Amino acid sequence: xxxxxxxxxxxxxxxxxxxxxxxxxxxxxxxxxxxxxxxxxxxxxxxxxxxxxxxxxxxxxxxxxxxxxxxxxxxxxxxxxxxxxxxxxxxxxxxxxxxxxxxxxxxxxxxxxxxxxxxxxxxxxxxxxxxxxxxxxxxxxxxxxxxxxxxxxxxxxxxxxxxxxxxxxxxxxxxxxxxxxxxxxxxxxxxxxxxxxxxxxxxxxxxxxxxxxxxxxxxxxxxxxxxxxxxxxxxxxxxxxxxxxxxxxxxxxxxxxxxxxxxxxxxxxxxxxxxxxxxxxxxxxxxxxxxxxxxxxxxxxxxxxxxxxxxxxxxxxxxxxxxxxxxxxxxxxxxxxxxxxxxxxxxxxxxxxxxxxxxxxxxxxxxxxxxxxxxxxxxxxxxxxxxxxxxxxx
Amino acid sequence: xxxxxxxxxxxxxxxxxxxxxxxxxxxxxxxxxxxxxxxxxxxxxxxxxxxxxxxxxxxxxxxxxxxxxxxxxxxxxxxxxxxxxxxxxxxxxxxxxxxxxxxxxxxxxxxxxxxxxxxxxxxxxxxxxxxxxxxxxxxxxxxxxxxxxxxxxxxxxxxxxxxxxxxxxxxxxxxxxxxxxxxxxxxxxxxxxxxxxxxxxxxxxxxxxxxxxxxxxxxxxxxxxxxxxxxxxxxxxxxxxxxxxxxxxxxxxxxxxxxxxxxxxxxxxxxxxxxxxxxxxxxxxxxxxxxxxxxxxxxxxxxxxxxxxxxxxxxxxxxxxxxxxxxxxxxxxxxxxxxxxxxxxxxxxxxxxxxxxxxxxxxxxxxxxxxxxxxxxxxxxxxxxxxxxxxxxx
Numbered sequence: 001x002x003x004x005x006x007x008x009x010x011x012x013x014x015x016x017x018x019x020x021x022x023x024x025x026x027x028x029x030x031x032x033x034x035x036x037x038x039x040x041x042x043x044x045x046x047x048x049x050x051x052x053x054x055x056x057x058x059x060x061x062x063x064x065x066x067x068x069x070x071x072x073x074x075x076x077x078x079x080x081x082x083x084x085x086x087x088x089x090x091x092x093x094x095x096x097x098x099x100x101x102x103x104x105x106x107x108x109x110x111x112x113x114x115x116x117x118x119x120x121x122x123x124x125x126x127x128x129x130x131x132x133x134x135x136x137x138x139x140x141x142x143x144x145x146x147x148x149x150x151x152x153x154x155x156x157x158x159x160x161x162x163x164x165x166x167x168x169x170x171x172x173x174x175x176x177x178x179x180x181x182x183x184x185x186x187x188x189x190x191x192x193x194x195x196x197x198x199x200x201x202x203x204x205x206x207x208x209x210x211x212x213x214x215x216x217x218x219x220x221x222x223x224x225x226x227x228x229x230x231x232x233x234x235x236x237x238x239x240x241x242x243x244x245x246x247x248x249x250x251x252x253x254x255x256x257x258x259x260x261x262x263x264x265x266x267x268x269x270x271x272x273x274x275x276x277x278x279x280x281x282x283x284x285x286x287x288x289x290x291x292x293x294x295x296x297x298x299x300x301x302x303x304x305x306x307x308x309x310x311x312x313x314x315x316x317x318x319x320x321x322x323x324x325x326x327x328x329x330x331x332x333x334x335x336x337x338x339x340x341x342x343x344x345x346x347x348x349x350x351x352x353x354x355x356x357x358x359x360x361x362x363x364x365x366x367x368x369x370x371x372x373x374x375x376x377x378x379x380x381x382x383x384x385x386x387x388x389x390x391x392x393x394x
Numbered sequence: 395x396x397x398x399x400x401x402x403x404x405x406x407x408x409x410x411x412x413x414x415x416x417x418x419x420x421x422x423x424x425x426x427x428x429x430x431x432x433x434x435x436x437x438x439x440x441x442x443x444x445x446x447x448x449x450x451x452x453x454x455x456x457x458x459x460x461x462x463x464x465x466x467x468x469x470x471x472x473x474x475x476x477x478x479x480x481x482x483x484x485x486x487x488x489x490x491x492x493x494x495x496x497x498x499x500x501x502x503x504x505x506x507x508x509x510x511x512x513x514x515x516x517x518x519x520x521x522x523x524x525x526x527x528x529x530x531x532x533x534x535x536x537x538x539x540x541x542x543x544x545x546x547x548x549x550x551x552x553x554x555x556x557x558x559x560x561x562x563x564x565x566x567x568x569x570x571x572x573x574x575x576x577x578x579x580x581x582x583x584x585x586x587x588x589x590x591x592x593x594x595x596x597x598x599x600x601x602x603x604x605x606x607x608x609x610x611x612x613x614x615x616x617x618x619x620x621x622x623x624x625x626x627x628x629x630x631x632x633x634x635x636x637x638x639x640x641x642x643x644x645x646x647x648x649x650x651x652x653x654x655x656x657x658x659x660x661x662x663x664x665x666x667x668x669x670x671x672x673x674x675x676x677x678x679x680x681x682x683x684x685x686x687x688x689x690x691x692x693x694x695x696x697x698x699x700x701x702x703x704x705x706x707x708x709x710x711x712x713x714x715x716x717x718x719x720x721x722x723x724x725x726x727x728x729x730x731x732x733x734x735x736x737x738x739x740x741x742x743x744x745x746x747x748x749x750x751x752x753x754x755x756x757x758x759x760x761x762x763x764x765x766x767x768x769x770x771x772x773x774x775x776x777x778x779x780x781x782x783x784x785x786x787x788x
Contacts, residue, residue, distance in 0.1 A: 001409070001573075001634075001635055001638040001639070001642075002409065003408060003409025003410060003411075003412065004406075004408050004409060005405065005406065005407055005408070006405075006406040006408065007405040007406070008402055008403075009402075009403040009405075011399065011400075011401040011403075012398075012399065012400040012401070013399055014397060014398050014399070014400065014654070014655070015395070015396065015397025015398060016397060018397065179395075211635045211639075213619045213622065213623065213639050214615065214616060214619045214639055214642050214643050214646065216615075217611070217612070217614075217615025217616065217618065217619055218611070218612055218615060220611075220615070221608065221610075221611025221612060221614070221615050222608060222611065224611065225607045225608045225611055228607065229607065240395075241395055241605045244395040244655065245395070245605075245607050245608055248395075248608050248654065248655070249608055252608065257651075260408070260642065261408070261638065261642070
């Protein structure tokens, strides 16, 4: 087991009707002037924003709304939010929504606490982040895990780049999670979320050479739970118990618990981010479209036993005379079959993207920061190898 | 799934050599005058206290030692610590040791922050706890889980009572966990620790009637990991990877992660605490001595499917023509067999205790707060039923 730090200070308030506790939580965590960040009109129409605002009012907390966050949230929009937060004198940023709203809130918190700096300079760590405003979330979409994670991702439209930043300042003070709030999500969004949740665990799981039995048990259990409950919420998002499993798995998948003693890889995310930045495709779908090719490119040699364990423990595939290679490949196939059953793409064509040679080269360079970074802790992948994976995924 | 709050703010610094980071962590968490609470001379002789003190010195932090914590830590000793903390003007209480040192540190923190109140009044919640000093731990014994839990237990010798208090103020600011520090533990202490870790998970697991698939996966995985690594550390406490699994499981077992959506029971702990208070027996051993009888008293009816699932998922017992009852009983037997293999008692006689009728009556009343409290969320147990379980355990 490798040395690690595990720090998950977010207070989780989970269950039915918990959004009415939002005001009390904001007060407890020191907020008095709140910028309320959310996405489209559905949160307004459903009455959720109204219930959250009522709970703020009951605690004597002032707020202003900042709606209109888009999927793959934009830098320019976050910069607008920073100005709004500064004008309000906000001391607390509250997101209501999924990963896009929460990541935007995190960005606004960083920007508003450092008004002399350009947000993209903070984001790309040109300027070190030493302070931020407190952030919290009322979660409506189980997917990104941003409600408990130290991650946030923004797209800089001006230069066509999607980039993430990991920092303890990205940890929400609290996260209100009511699975009922996800009961009206469209099937495609649920499927993307389920894929993203699985991916956050798999992006840590396959790193070879380190014994982490307990971390493996959590990861495998999480994947089994998502595989068992994902189809249920896709058919019936009002299935409370199933949605509760998915929502809780979404947080546990990305709060670092699934990497303790092993660390993380996140190379599939790099490939997906490049696709989302260029084609504005949904994050979960971008991951599903390349994962199979990524896995087939890497499953052999020192990583083989990890892919075998995955097939056995997650999918219940036994050897029955099959070689390790065959078992590993059967696990990869089962995963793609599952993605397909959710309506997720397992190729770039299915994702609706057909990059030519030039576009492939750009994607590969983008995923590897201009070819300067080697991806994966399984086997170093440069721009050339990434290009090959994209090509396999066509 | 039931509504729940999950709050684990403790920053875990896990791995080899991490005790040298203690000073930096204390400083980061605002400490400048530290009361250093520890047990016997082994932490001094091993050089651990010296390394921790050096790390404090390097950060310019003042400290005073307060050694001599005993197993089943005593109220009177904690009260002495409160006086010492007040005399020093301590703003941070740091435990070096296992559950006894950490629980004593928590008690001192509560007492020193509330010098006008009697510590036992705070402990028994006659006086509500509204403030405390920050506490942290350098863990040397994987067992109690106190390094991440909101629990602490003290024995009031004057009245022969062992009682616990759960409060967010019991959460350590940070926990330094280096499995190397446990490499010199005696076998009996390791066995008690392994038992305690399993018990913290089992005390949450058997509550029937609530779907919690992810929580089940964590609980079952944790038990399998402890069962697989426990015998390894018993034979060779220097097996770093095995001890790392046990140490990490110890924290996860009792930081509430294994109860999310289900809650807890802790009735076996009530039976064990009564035994420890009366006979000063080791905590883990007291639990092992009664668990089998507790389980056989309760495994039927609505809890049967939980005991069947436990047998299947933790011990790999399959039906093979056996009835549910037989599978459940086989799981209970496997557990007792495992305890025996660790050298743990599975009866009161093996614990070295032979209470007469009068003593049994006292134990049963003590475990049920004078017969006023019904134990377990499986089936209500009053003093009479508890008496019957103790009798079965003879």
